[in-house]
Amino acid sequence: MIGVVTFLGGTLAWYSGAIEKRYAAQRDFGHLKRNQENISREVGELFKEQDRRFDQLEKENAEIKSLLMSALTRFSGDSISAIMRKRDEG
Numbered sequence: 001m002i003g004v005v006t007f008l009g010g011t012l013a014w015y016s017g018a019i020e021k022r023y024a025a026q027r028d029f030g031h032l033k034r035n036q037e038n039i040s041r042e043v044g045e046l047f048k049e050q051d052r053r054f055d056q057l058e059k060e061n062a063e064i065k066s067l068l069m070s071a072l073t074r075f076s077g078d079s080i081s082a083i084m085r086k087r088d089e090g
Contacts, residue, residue: 072083 069083073079076083078086
C-alpha cells in the first residue's frame with residue numbers, strides 16, 4: 001500500500017513538474033518572440049532615420065554646391081558653363 005501511494009505521489013509530482021516546465025518554456029518563448037519583434041521594429045526605425053538624414057545631407061550638399069558655383073561665377077566673372085568647360089579640359 002505504501003509503495004502504491006509513493007508511486008502515485010511520485011507520478012503526480014513528475015506530471016505537475018512537466019506541466020510547469022512546459023508552461024515556463026512557452027512563456028520564455030513568448031518573451032523571446034516579443035523581444036525579437038521589438039528589435040526588428042527598432043532596426044527598421046533606425047534605417048528610416050538614417051535614410052532621412054542622408055536625404056537631408058544630400059539636399060544640403062546640393063545647396064552648398066550651388067552657393068559655391070554662384071560665388072565662383074561672381075568672383076571669376078565667367079559663366080557657370082565656362083567654369084565647367086575649364087574643369088573638363090583641365
